[in-house]
Amino acid sequence: METSSVADSLLSGACVVFTLGMFSTGLSDLRHMQMTQSVDSVQFLPFLTTDVNNLGWLSYGVLKGDGTLIIVNAIGAVLQTLYILAYLHYCPQKRVVLLQTATLLGVLLMGYGYFWLLMPDDEARLQQLGLFCSVFTISMYLSPLADLAKVIQTKSTHRLSFSLTIATLLTSASWSLYGFRLRDFYIMVPNLPGILTSFIRLWLFWKYPPQQDKNYRLLQT
Template sequence: MEAGGVADSLLSGACVLFTLGMFSTGLSDLRHMRIARRVDNVQFLPFLTTDVNNLSWLSYGTLKGDWTLIVVNAVGAMLQSLYILVYLHYCPRKAKVIQTKSTQRLSFSLTIATLLASASWTLYGFRLRDPYIMVPNLPGILTSFIRLWLFWKYPQAQDRNYQLLQT
């Protein structure tokens, strides 16, 4: 193996090691939430932004075929998703749609618009064979289908603040 190859391998290993170390710092928050059974001062936004960042870099690594990017960001995305799930489990303000079994707080028109926009951009990217257009729009399609499932599972109740007119 030539000197450049060894240096590249060492640098790749260091990137993976240090980045996984950084991602694992959330394990202390995870431990705290599980022991305390509440979120206390644990912040949600860093988990979410890091997860989005990991998924973006994972997509890029996949497109590029770079296994260093793929491995480290797949592990990072799994850890961040785990942190998010535990946070949501112990957060006192749970998802209102599931808690109330009502989709009144969701916008059906926004769901349809998001699905159509994301699907059309994905198809456009597919037609151009441009993964940089396709991949970022896939989450919009996925989340739209999840919201449509919620509308199916928890249909919006009719407005009951009116009385029927007697004829």
């Protein structure tokens, strides 16, 4: 029993460390925006969708009483909100950014109203919220597939981040194991695509290494 408890604590700690490490990769984008005083080459939607994802899993963690989910997603939501505010500050086209933010926040508020006001039963609320978070997380992990197809087409991995790939692989694997230990398929299943897409990215880095990528771009010019 004691060994099992230690293993669970280590797995919980791994989830926290790896996930916060993945979230902190956005700090390089934050530093880039501060140094250049612009949002050039920085994408906004990943910040926004990750923030919504964090808030959804935070609610699931609160309802389930899971401290690991609460800690990770509370800190993640704060970081993503910081990135969003920085992007808004340096972005010249604030109207588009505000419209996208308001739209997703509106969807989030409608979801909260549905889950917390129209569903009085806690168990049903937990199931529905878990399903929503799972679908949203899976869509986030599968959304970069178009970029991966572009990498194969151009034979260039310059648009991929190796550090983010490793962080995503470790994070997805730790949460899949965590969900398996808890017998919570809402946590386990949506992280499996993260493992798959991470291995695909690693294969692309092996197939099109940085040196070959550099030579390919020189030939193109």
